[in-house]
Amino acid sequence: MLTAGESHGPQLTAILDGMPAGVPVDPDRVAAGMARRQLGFGRGNRMQIERDTVEFCSGLRFGETLGSPVTLVVENRDHANWTHILSAFGTPPAERGRELFRPRPGHADLVGMLKYERADARDILERASARETAARVAAGEVVRALLSALDIHVVSHVIAVGGERADVEGLSLEQIVERAEANDLRCAEGYDRMRAAVEAAGADGDTVGGEFEVVVTGLPPGLGSSMAPDRKLDCRLAGAIMSVPAVKGMEIGPAFLNAGRRGSEVHDEILPQSDGPPTRASNRAGGLEGGMTTGLPLVCRGAMKPISTLKKPLRSVNMQTGEIDKAAFERSDICAVPAAGVVGEAVVMMVVAEALLESFAGDTLSRLRDSLARYREGLRDRMRGLT
Numbered sequence: 001m002l003t004a005g006e007s008h009g010p011q012l013t014a015i016l017d018g019m020p021a022g023v024p025v026d027p028d029r030v031a032a033g034m035a036r037r038q039l040g041f042g043r044g045n046r047m048q049i050e051r052d053t054v055e056f057c058s059g060l061r062f063g064e065t066l067g068s069p070v071t072l073v074v075e076n077r078d079h080a081n082w083t084h085i086l087s088a089f090g091t092p093p094a095e096r097g098r099e100l101f102r103p104r105p106g107h108a109d110l111v112g113m114l115k116y117e118r119a120d121a122r123d124i125l126e127r128a129s130a131r132e133t134a135a136r137v138a139a140g141e142v143v144r145a146l147l148s149a150l151d152i153h154v155v156s157h158v159i160a161v162g163g164e165r166a167d168v169e170g171l172s173l174e175q176i177v178e179r180a181e182a183n184d185l186r187c188a189e190g191y192d193r194m195r196a197a198v199e200a201a202g203a204d205g206d207t208v209g210g211e212f213e214v215v216v217t218g219l220p221p222g223l224g225s226s227m228a229p230d231r232k233l234d235c236r237l238a239g240a241i242m243s244v245p246a247v248k249g250m251e252i253g254p255a256f257l258n259a260g261r262r263g264s265e266v267h268d269e270i271l272p273q274s275d276g277p278p279t280r281a282s283n284r285a286g287g288l289e290g291g292m293t294t295g296l297p298l299v300c301r302g303a304m305k306p307i308s309t310l311k312k313p314l315r316s317v318n319m320q321t322g323e324i325d326k327a328a329f330e331r332s333d334i335c336a337v338p339a340a341g342v343v344g345e346a347v348v349m350m351v352v353a354e355a356l357l358e359s360f361a362g363d364t365l366s367r368l369r370d371s372l373a374r375y376r377e378g379l380r381d382r383m384r385g386l387t
């Protein structure tokens with residue numbers, strides 16, 4: 001997949017390559033996925049301007065994929081207010097406006113200005129902005145259609161915001177998802193505490209970060225590889241989760257907790273099953289062993305730093321004068337962890353779909369489905385052969 005587009009440019013574009021033919025795509029489901037990314041308590045008012053609708057420009061005919069690249073476009077409604085500022089040609093207006101000369105600590109501004117030799121950080125931040133994730137979520141919804149057709153499901157929920165953690169002990173995944181989808185912090189527990197943390201930060205002109213968890217169910221064992229380090233699914237999932245803007249940490253299952261425990265408290269005992277390959281007594285590995293899926297739910301977590309645009313800014317340098325100054329402020333989120341979880345789903349779906357297509361025939365959905373079914377049947381037969 002390739003995305004293009006500036007935050008206040010006319011549109012975002014995603015080109016998704018490698019989709020099998022014959023995958024039914026429901027535009028209402030795509031729209032619902034886009035709406036989930038726009039929501040979240042603590043978002044700035046940009047999301048009130050945008051109505052992220054997806055236009056399909058290639059790869060789809062009468063609601064089914066053709067096997068050709070899928071091109072998706074998401075219009076930036078806010079572009080109407082920026083046409084003279086983000087113009088592809090012509091000369092800048094006398095008062096260019098909206099220049100950013102005081103780079104924000106934590107954002108791409110300063111390093112981008114230095115690397116690309118730009119006087120105005122606008123040239124950097126327009127692309128570094130997380131607005132780009134709308135394109136990835138759009139493409140992710142197409143991939144979700146493929147995975148759903150194979151009975152593979154991807155969900156997410158927020159596990160911490162501003163230092164407040166959700167206590168989900170004893171809740172099933174279904175309960176977690178039902179609760180998380182019902183509130184604007186996308187958390188299964190601790191809503192009031194998290195909301196208060198966002199409100200308190202906002203009142204202080206400050207921001208918060210947090211953690212989200214993406215869970216994939218219905219996977220066969222063996223996606224990924226232990227044969228080459230960079231093909232381990234752990235590695236590819238880490239890259240995907242870390243590609244979500246502002247995510248600075250990633251774990252598979254409760255990896256950081258596991259690191260402090262003994263082996264006997266961490267590893268998932270292997271138990272026989274009457275009709276299928278052995279299963280596990282627990283899933284503390286988060287669904288991965290040896291770089292491959294175990295067949296249990298795949299659990300990926302992302303840790304998001306606090307948003308770097310602060311109403312009460314930190315110190316910075318004015319890049320026009322070289323003088324110390326306050327960093328620039330422009331309309332911004334106070335907390336975007338709920339949306340980051342939705343983006344997390346999209347990037348995980350890409351990795352999982354890619355791994356599926358590597359292992360199973362992928363020209364058409366029906367051949368992919370047959371090939372996966374044969375593999376699952378083979379796993380069952382192999383165990384039957386032992387009895």
Ligand SMILES: Cc1cc2nc3c(=O)[nH]c(=O)nc-3n(C[C@H](O)[C@H](O)[C@H](O)COP(=O)(O)O)c2cc1C
Pocket residue numbers: 044106107108128129130133244245246247307308309331332333334336339340343
């Ligand atoms: C959904 C989402 C929304 C975001 N909104 C903002 C925002 O409003 N203001 C901001 O400064 N950063 C925001 N960020 C984070 C920046 O995009 C990110 O910090 C920046 O691109 C620098 O990249 P890095 O933090 O990954 O190093 C958001 C991130 C996500 C995932």
